[in-house]
Amino acid sequence: MISTRQLAYRYVNGPQLRFADVDAPQGGTLLLRGASGSGKSTWLALAAGLLAPSEGDITVAGQSIKALGARAGDAWRASAIGFLPQKLHLSAALTVHGNLAMAQWAAGHAADEGRIAEALDALDVRALADRKPSQLSGGQAQRVALARAVLLKPRVILADEPTASLDDDAAAASLALLQATADQERATLVIATHDARVAEFFKDKKGLQSIQIMVGKL
Amino acid sequence: MKTIASNTVAFAWRYLWSRPLAAALNLLLLTLGLASITFLLLVSHQISQAFDRDVAGIDVVVGAKGSPMQLILSGVFHLDVPTGNVPLAAVKALEADPRVAKIIPISLGDSFRGYRIVGTTPEYIRHYDAQLAQGTLWAKPMQAVVGAQVARQTGMKVGDSFVGTHGLAGGGEEHKLSPYVVSGILADSHTVLDRLVLTATESVWQVHETDTALDDDDRKVLEEDREITLALIQYKSPLAAVTFPRYINSSTEMQAAAPALEITRLLSMVGVGTDVLRALAGVLLLTAGLSVFIALWGAVRERRADLALLRMLGAPPAKVAGLLLCEALWLALLATVLGVLAGQGLTALLAWALQLEKSVLIGALSWPVELVSVPVLAFGVALASALLPAWEAYRVSVFELLQSR
Numbered sequence: 373m374i375s376t377r378q379l380a381y382r383y384v385n386g387p388q389l390r391f392a393d394v395d396a397p398q399g400g401t402l403l404l405r406g407a408s409g410s411g412k413s414t415w416l417a418l419a420a421g422l423l424a425p426s427e428g429d430i431t432v433a434g435q436s437i438k439a440l441g442a443r444a445g446d447a448w449r450a451s452a453i454g455f456l457p458q459k460l461h462l463s464a465a466l467t468v469h470g471n472l473a474m475a476q477w478a479a480g481h482a483a484d485e486g487r488i489a490e491a492l493d494a495l496d497v498r499a500l501a502d503r504k505p506s507q508l509s510g511g512q513a514q515r516v517a518l519a520r521a522v523l524l525k526p527r528v529i530l531a532d533e534p535t536a537s538l539d540d541d542a543a544a545a546s547l548a549l550l551q552a553t554a555d556q557e558r559a560t561l562v563i564a565t566h567d568a569r570v571a572e573f574f575k576d577k578k579g580l581q582s583i584q585i586m587v588g589k590l
Numbered sequence: 591m592k593t594i595a596s597n598t599v600a601f602a603w604r605y606l607w608s609r610p611l612a613a614a615l616n617l618l619l620l621t622l623g624l625a626s627i628t629f630l631l632l633v634s635h636q637i638s639q640a641f642d643r644d645v646a647g648i649d650v651v652v653g654a655k656g657s658p659m660q661l662i663l664s665g666v667f668h669l670d671v672p673t674g675n676v677p678l679a680a681v682k683a684l685e686a687d688p689r690v691a692k693i694i695p696i697s698l699g700d701s702f703r704g705y706r707i708v709g710t711t712p713e714y715i716r717h718y719d720a721q722l723a724q725g726t727l728w729a730k731p732m733q734a735v736v737g738a739q740v741a742r743q744t745g746m747k748v749g750d751s752f753v754g755t756h757g758l759a760g761g762g763e764e765h766k767l768s769p770y771v772v773s774g775i776l777a778d779s780h781t782v783l784d785r786l787v788l789t790a791t792e793s794v795w796q797v798h799e800t801d802t803a804l805d806d807d808d809r810k811v812l813e814e815d816r817e818i819t820l821a822l823i824q825y826k827s828p829l830a831a832v833t834f835p836r837y838i839n840s841s842t843e844m845q846a847a848a849p850a851l852e853i854t855r856l857l858s859m860v861g862v863g864t865d866v867l868r869a870l871a872g873v874l875l876l877t878a879g880l881s882v883f884i885a886l887w888g889a890v891r892e893r894r895a896d897l898a899l900l901r902m903l904g905a906p907p908a909k910v911a912g913l914l915l916c917e918a919l920w921l922a923l924l925a926t927v928l929g930v931l932a933g934q935g936l937t938a939l940l941a942w943a944l945q946l947e948k949s950v951l952i953g954a955l956s957w958p959v960e961l962v963s964v965p966v967l968a969f970g971v972a973l974a975s976a977l978l979p980a981w982e983a984y985r986v987s988v989f990e991l992l993q994s995r
Contacts, residue, residue, distance in 0.1 A: 413989070420902070422988045443906070450904020461899040465608030466601075474601055478905035520903075 373398045374419060374528060374560055378428030381414050388426070389414055392583045396560050398433075398527065401551065401577060404564040406585035412564040415585060416530050419562065420453050421445040433527035433560075450479030454526035454559065456550075458533040460517040462505035468492070468516050469501040475520050487523065494556065495519040495549075510538075514546060518553055528560045529553070535567045547573045598909070602916035605889070612885045613921070619881050620925035620971070621932060623874035624964050628933020630867055633940065635958040638857070641667075644782045645849045647717060649831065652676070652684065652838055653820030658847035659856060665696055665820040666849050668706050668782055671758055672698050675817035676844050684821070689830035692717075694822040697794040700754035700765065705740045707754045707770075707787045709794030709818070717822075718781045724748050725774030731792040733773040739784040741775045748772050754787075754797065768797040791818060875971055878925075882918060883975035890914065890979045894986060901988040911984040918976035922968040930964055 375395045382388040389411040396402040404412045417423040418430050421440050429438045433452045440448060462471050472488045492498040495515040505513060514534070521529055531550055535543035547563075547570060554561035563570060574580050606613050644666055651665045656673030663670035684690055694717060697709030708714070712727050715735070725748035727735060736746055746752065751769045756762035770793070776783055795816055825831065831848065838846035890897070897910050934955060 417989050420988075422902075446901070446904050446906045449902070453902075455899075455902050457899065457902075459895065461895050463893075463896050465604045470601075470604065474900070475903050477597065477601065478900045478903035478909065480904065480909075524904075 373400075373434065374402060374430070374432050374562065376428065376430045379415075379418065379425055379430050380427035381411075381418060381423060382426040391415055391585065394581050394583055396562070396581045397579070398560055399555070399558050401554070401561045401574065401580050402563070403571060403574060403580065403582040404562065404585055405566070405571060405582060407566050410566075410585045412566075412585055413532070416532060416562070416564055419528070420455065420530060421449050447480065450481070451524055452527050454521035454524070454529040454557075456514075456517055456521045456529065456531040456534060458536055460505075460513050462508075462513060462516060462520075464505055467502050467504055468497065468508070471505070471516065472520055472523055475523050479524055481524065491519040491523045492516075494522070495553070511542065511545070515549070518549065522553060522557050522559070525557060526559055528562060529557070531561065531563045533565055533567070534563060535565065535570055540569065543567070543569050544573060551577075598912055598916050599920075602913055602920055605893075605913070606917045606920050609885070609889070612888075616878065616882045616885055616921055617924055617928070619874065619878035620921060620968065621928040623871055623878050623971075624925055624929025624968055625932035625936065626867065626871035626874060627967065628930050628961065628964055629936045630864060630871065631958065631960045631963070632933060632937040632956060634864060635960060636937070636941075636956060639956075640780075641853050641857075643718075643780060645853060647824055648822045648849055649825045649828075650823045650835060650838075650846050650848050651820055652681065652823060652844050652846050655843065655845045658845065659852045661820065661845065661847045662849050662852040664698070665822065666782070668708070668786060672819045673845075675819050676821075678816045678818055680842060680844060681818060681821045684823070687834075689825055689827070689834050690823055691826040692824040695791055695818045696820050696822060697791050697817075698758065698819045699794060700756055700797065701758050701762075702740075702752055702754050702770075702787050703744055704759070705737070705744070705785055705787050706758055707734070707789060707794070709789055709791040711791065714788065714822075715776070715783065718779050718783050720779040720781065720783050721777045722774045723777035725772070728773050728788075728790050728793075731790050731796050732768065732770055734770040734787050734789040734793070735774040735776060736772055737776050737784040737786045737788070738778040740787055746772050746775070748775060765797045765800075768793075768800050875967065879971040879975040882921060882972060883979065886914060886918060886976055886979035887982070889917075890982045890986075897983050897986045898988050901986060907984045907986075910986060911980040914980045914983045915973070915976050918972040919969065922965070922972035926965045926968040929968070930961065933964075 373396065376391060376393050378393070379391040380388055391411070394402060404415055406412050414423065418425055418437060419432055421437050425438055429436055431437070435448060435452065463474060466474060469488060472491060473483060476483055476488070489498060492501055495518055497512060497515045497519060500508060500512060500516065505516070508516065529550070534546050534550060538546055550561060550563070571582065648666060651661055653661045653665060653672060654674030654676050660670050661673050664672040681693065681695060685693055692713065694714045695710055698706060700707045715727070722735070723738065725735070740746070750772045752772070753764050753766055753769045755764050770789060778784060799813070825834065835846035835848065838844055900910050901907065938955070
């Protein structure tokens with residue numbers, strides 16, 4: 373569940389960004405649309421507790437971001453947020469399995485082999501566990517990154533431009549996978565995108581929330 | 591699915607070897623620096639130990655006039671040639687001196703396969719607390735007790751006979767008329783005795799008188815001006831050090847040299863050499879530190895987004911910085927192990943070479959306390975060069991990740 377009220381963020385010596393209110397229920401889907409540089413990253417950073425709002429508040433999975441300290445933020449983020457970055461940033465030094473193990477380590481969780489196997493299974497990439505990221509295709513790599521994102525059973529999945537540089541078929545497959553994974557994990561899915569195909573893909577989805585983000589405008 | 595230990599140490603190990611060439615180069619540089627330092631520490635430790643053992647209890651050496659250091663090197667360590675001989679009578683006279691507690695006569699001149707044949711008294715063996723491994727001490731002239739290393743290298747056993755060659759270097763004329771019989775073999779004492787052949791002072795006289803005397807009358811003449819090479823002397827009280835050497839040097843035809851003084855002088859001369867080596871090792875370590883720094887700095891730059899992702903995944907900044915520090919500590923640990931092993935190996939190689947040269951004895955393995963400085967240096971250098979990269983990793987902002995498109 374994500375809801376915002378009069379959410380705004382002011383950069384030091386920069387413009388103030390104001391965001392439209394949203395109410396995405398648990399298990400819902402939220403689209404953040406806007407050109408690059410419009411403030412989608414700022415919205416994601418606010419939702420992840422990486423930035424504190426200058427005005428208003430954002431509540432993510434029952435947690436008010438305004439009330440979250442930096443230190444508590446790290447631990448909260450580890451368990452509440454699953455993040456799928458545009459560049460996947462799978463660590464080249466580690467295998468697929470190692471990348472997931474490292475996510476557990478980074479979150480300060482004890483190693484849980486059962487959960488790693490489960491997450492890899494859910495994304496159908498368990499057979500690739502011993503490969504290095506350089507040995508994966510683009511689609512496989514995205515699946516692995518998604519397995520990493522849902523590893524700690526987050527309440528919210530933040531996907532940053534998941535369809536960038538994908539052709540139409542691959543983009544559709546990627547979005548379908550995202551939605552299916554979020555449904556399976558009962559997580560709220562947030563997709564930040566400037567890609568018109570994403571809105572097109574979700575146009576028939578019930579209860580879809582969508583906000584347009586534009587610099588300097590509500 | 592291969593599982594790996596998921597902790598900072600294990601992940602740091604993976605990251606370190608994800609750039610194998612850089613890791614190997616840094617390891618090599620660190621190891622070279624640490625190996626040189628280990629080598630220097632071991633050699634200076636063993637040399638000073640060998641010197642201390644050989645000098646123990648010898649307050650002054652009295653011999654023919656010449657270089658005092660030469661007298662010490664020849665008389666105590668059996669490295670140099672002696673300065674000459676002194677009349678037996680002159681040394682006998684010193685026995686009556688109230689300042690003298692113990693006199694050990696040393697007569698040099700011949701050698702056996704490069705090992706010196708030393709004419710002396712059993713007091714010399716007792717002085718170093720050396721034990722017999724086999725056989726007995728000499729009971730009469732022309733019996734010899736051989737040091738442990740001599741016995742090992744030449745394969746001599748009790749009851750064997752051998753002839754000395756004239757001169758200390760070997761390759762001289764053989765005294766075929768006067769063969770020695772081995773009466774005993776010393777156990778390892780880790781002192782100069784290990785590489786000596788010991789016999790009664792009379793043996794040395796006898797060998798040379800037999801060779802040169804034409805008849806019994808001639809022999810009598812020779813007996814009257816018998817000489818020894820030098821005498822090792824222990825004082826009754828340390829106060830004697832003030833007056834005794836001055837008395838010898840001014841009132842007799844002999845000279846007195848204090849081993850402690852001459853060794854200090856020698857080590858201060860050798861010290862210039864070790865200082866140069868130490869500086870070289872320092873430069874190596876500095877280079878290694880710089881190289882580690884550059885590698886880690888590059889790693890932080892290269893992995894900035896990966897590190898930011900770790901923060902996104904919930905790792906606090908200290909954990910991300912710790913990962914980088916741990917990489918440097920791995921290098922330090924590996925380099926310490928390899929450096930100490932290489933240093934020990936180099937020292938053992940030197941010991942082996944010196945043993946062939948019949949020079950100052952260096953034991954194979956030793957672990958002096960000073961070796962602690964090797965890991966301290968290794969971890970110091972690693973930490974110092976990782977500090978700035980770790981700080982950079984600490985400051986990595988997760989927000990950069992969102993903007994790295």
